[in-house]
Structure formats: C-alpha cells, structure tokens
Amino acid sequence: MSGATVRPAARRQRAVVFAYHNVGVRCLKVLLAGGVDVALVVTHEDSADENIWFESVIALCRSEGIAYLTPADAKSAELLASVRAAQPDLMFSFYYRNMLPAELLALAPAYNMHGSLLPAFRGRAPVNWAVLHGADATGATLHEMTVKPDAGAIVAQTAVPILPDDSAFEVFGKVTVAAEQTLWTVLPALLAGRAPRLVNDLSQGGYFGGRKPEDGRIDWSQPAQQVYNLHRAVAPPYPGAFTDLAGVRYVIERARLGKQSSEQISNVAALSLPAGLAVVDNCIFGVCGDGRMLTISALSADGAAVSAQQLHTRLAASASGQ
Incomplete structure (x- = not known):
C-alpha cells in the first residue's frame, strides 16, 4: 500500500538460563514457547552417585540446538565472561543448584523459580520440608534474585494442595506444573517490563538447609x-x-x-x-x-x-x- 509505514519487528529478548531438573526443563520450554531467545543455558552434569529420576536439561538443549555449559564453579571468571558475552536482557534460574554471585546478578535482571509459596520454606529442598512439616499446601514462586537466597520481591506464585497421603515425589510433580503455569502466565508482563513486585516478608516462614x-x-x-x-x-x-x-x-x-x-x-x-x-x-x-x-x-x-x-x-x- 502506497505510503504505508513498515515497522521493524521487535527484537526478541535474550536470556541466559541456569536450569536443572524437571522444573528446569519445563520452564525452559515455556521461555522458548514464549518467544524468548535463549542464548545460553548453564546446567549440571548428572552425578553418578544420585538417582536420576528427572528429565535432562542437557538433552533439551541438544534437541533445541541451545548452547550450554556445565561449570563446576558458579563463581568462576570463565562463567562470568561467558554470560557477559551472551549479552542477556534477562537471566533466569530454574532449580539450578548453586547460588549465583553478585557479579553475575549484576549483568541483567534475574529471576528464580522456587518450589514453595514464599516466604514459606525458603532454602533447599522446599517440597521435602513442606511434606515433613505436614503442610497442607505449597506451590511455586517466581521472584527477583538477590545475593541473599529466596529474598527478592515476588513476581508471581501458584498454589497446589498437599493431600494427607501425598509423597514428596507426588507433590514435586504438582509443583513442576505450578512453576510452568506461573511462568507462562506472567511472562508477557515480564518481557514488557510490567511484572508485579510483591513484598516477600522475610519475617514469615524460615530458611531450611539441604537434606542428607x-x-x-x-x-x-x-x-x-x-x-x-x-x-x-x-x-x-x-x-x-x-x-x-x-x-x-x-x-x-x-x-x-x-x-x-x-x-x-x-x-x-x-x-x-x-x-x-x-x-x-x-x-x-x-x-x-x-x-x-x-x-x-x-x-x-x-x-x-x-x-x-x-x-x-x-x-x-x-x-x-x-
């Protein structure tokens, strides 16, 4: 049409994703389905000493042609340089097992998916702790990442019930779906810079360590x-x-x-x-x-x-x- 203005397509936002386990796989798929350019994934090699019953982030990266790294140290200078070179607009952590240092978090706005209804059950193994304490509900929470774990502002969360006879394995399945729903629902607002920022009241709940x-x-x-x-x-x-x-x-x-x-x-x-x-x-x-x-x-x-x-x-x- 004569005189029509052709607008350039909006650039896809680029993300670096730290991911592992089922939540890592499902949330990575949400980002891909939502049009995010996943430039780099940082994950873990499976441990020979662990019962690997969950899905593989590495397998997903290979099938989708996504570059990935498996660094032994999340604080290494090499990892910092690789993430900086990817020039992310956003960073995500989906069940990645290592804390990210301040130098990494300074590169782009970063968001973590946690397997509880924050501020409850902050820290490690939140599903297992919720079941151990007899909680009747838990869920998944997307929150801003800070150096202090699970302390950033809440972006979105989805609750799931814990039935009286549910095992942690069964609850984890529900939390995985809740994580997928949470990210899918809030992703458009997040990409548009309009994501909610709700108070994460650290005077409530508590921190829990890993389980042996x-x-x-x-x-x-x-x-x-x-x-x-x-x-x-x-x-x-x-x-x-x-x-x-x-x-x-x-x-x-x-x-x-x-x-x-x-x-x-x-x-x-x-x-x-x-x-x-x-x-x-x-x-x-x-x-x-x-x-x-x-x-x-x-x-x-x-x-x-x-x-x-x-x-x-x-x-x-x-x-x-x-």
Missing part, C-alpha cells in the same frame, strides 16, 4: 503422624526413611497411616509391642511412640524386598540374641 540420606533415620518414639510425614517426605525415588536393626538397614518403600481407634491403640499396648518394626497377622507394621502404627506394604533391605515372614524370622532371631 541420614536425615531419613526414623525415631520410633515420635508420634505416628511425624514418622509418617518423614516417610512421605523421603519416600522413593528419594533415599527413603529407614531404621537399623541387628546390623541391617530397613527402608520403608510404601506405608500408610490409617485412622486408628482408641481400641486399636489399646490392642497394640496389650500386645506389648515395642516401638519399631513389628509383624502382626503376617503384616508389617511400624509401632510409634503414641501407640499408633504405620501399615508398611513394602519394606526393603540392601535393595531387596523383605516379606513379613522374613522380617518375623529376623525379629525373632534378634529377640533371642542369635
């Missing part, structure tokens, strides 16, 4: 609900809640805590069952400090399933001092 396999040790003197929460928080594919007996480590693979009447609790007392593993009517139970029991449907030792009969024989031998 040893943290799964069961204290049978605790009430059954606490023992059950521990089981749910670390159930496979996490290392699992465990108890040691006669030099053997038993890992609870599956268990339930049903509603038990005062009569049933009295029956446990009448059987004089000590706290810990027990076999009653060819079923495995975990007797807890309040007299309630976990029904254990799958128990293992040294990676092999342990039947009720096998456990009964071992318990009897232990009691007799053999």
Whole structure:
C-alpha cells in the first residue's frame, strides 16, 4: 500500500538460563514457547552417585540446538565472561543448584523459580520440608534474585494442595506444573517490563538447609503422624526413611497411616509391642511412640524386598540374641 509505514519487528529478548531438573526443563520450554531467545543455558552434569529420576536439561538443549555449559564453579571468571558475552536482557534460574554471585546478578535482571509459596520454606529442598512439616499446601514462586537466597520481591506464585497421603515425589510433580503455569502466565508482563513486585516478608516462614540420606533415620518414639510425614517426605525415588536393626538397614518403600481407634491403640499396648518394626497377622507394621502404627506394604533391605515372614524370622532371631 502506497505510503504505508513498515515497522521493524521487535527484537526478541535474550536470556541466559541456569536450569536443572524437571522444573528446569519445563520452564525452559515455556521461555522458548514464549518467544524468548535463549542464548545460553548453564546446567549440571548428572552425578553418578544420585538417582536420576528427572528429565535432562542437557538433552533439551541438544534437541533445541541451545548452547550450554556445565561449570563446576558458579563463581568462576570463565562463567562470568561467558554470560557477559551472551549479552542477556534477562537471566533466569530454574532449580539450578548453586547460588549465583553478585557479579553475575549484576549483568541483567534475574529471576528464580522456587518450589514453595514464599516466604514459606525458603532454602533447599522446599517440597521435602513442606511434606515433613505436614503442610497442607505449597506451590511455586517466581521472584527477583538477590545475593541473599529466596529474598527478592515476588513476581508471581501458584498454589497446589498437599493431600494427607501425598509423597514428596507426588507433590514435586504438582509443583513442576505450578512453576510452568506461573511462568507462562506472567511472562508477557515480564518481557514488557510490567511484572508485579510483591513484598516477600522475610519475617514469615524460615530458611531450611539441604537434606542428607541420614536425615531419613526414623525415631520410633515420635508420634505416628511425624514418622509418617518423614516417610512421605523421603519416600522413593528419594533415599527413603529407614531404621537399623541387628546390623541391617530397613527402608520403608510404601506405608500408610490409617485412622486408628482408641481400641486399636489399646490392642497394640496389650500386645506389648515395642516401638519399631513389628509383624502382626503376617503384616508389617511400624509401632510409634503414641501407640499408633504405620501399615508398611513394602519394606526393603540392601535393595531387596523383605516379606513379613522374613522380617518375623529376623525379629525373632534378634529377640533371642542369635
């Protein structure tokens, strides 16, 4: 048309993304679908000592032709130079496991996706801690990154329920979807420079550290609900809640805590069952400090399933001092 003005297409915003795990994969896909130019991804090599049950960011980068790095040190001068050379307009961290130093954060506005409803459960392993503490909800929060972890202004968040029998693995699946929804919903405003900035009240909630396999040790003197929460928080594919007996480590693979009447609790007392593993009517139970029991449907030792009969024989031998 004569006299028409042709406007140049708007330049796609360029991002450097630090990503790992399922949240890293799904949120990277959101950025790509949203038209972001992902110039560089920084991720981790999988550890041979870890049960890798989650999706691969490296595999996604290879399939999409995205350049990626796997530096051993997030504070290295080489990584800083690589990110600076990418000239990002924005930076994102999606379940990347290392803290980003101030020098990196100074290169562009940076946003992190955290697996809780901030300010609750700041720090490491937020899903596992939420289940361990018996929370009935959690979610995903996109927030501005600062040197202090999980302390920046909240951009957006999405809640998900934690059902009474949900394991951390099941909750993590919900949080992954919540992270995808959160980023997809707010991304247009973020790219337009109009993202919300909500107060992240650090006087609420608290910081939690990473969890080690040893943290799964069961204290049978605790009430059954606490023992059950521990089981749910670390159930496979996490290392699992465990108890040691006669030099053997038993890992609870599956268990339930049903509603038990005062009569049933009295029956446990009448059987004089000590706290810990027990076999009653060819079923495995975990007797807890309040007299309630976990029904254990799958128990293992040294990676092999342990039947009720096998456990009964071992318990009897232990009691007799053999």
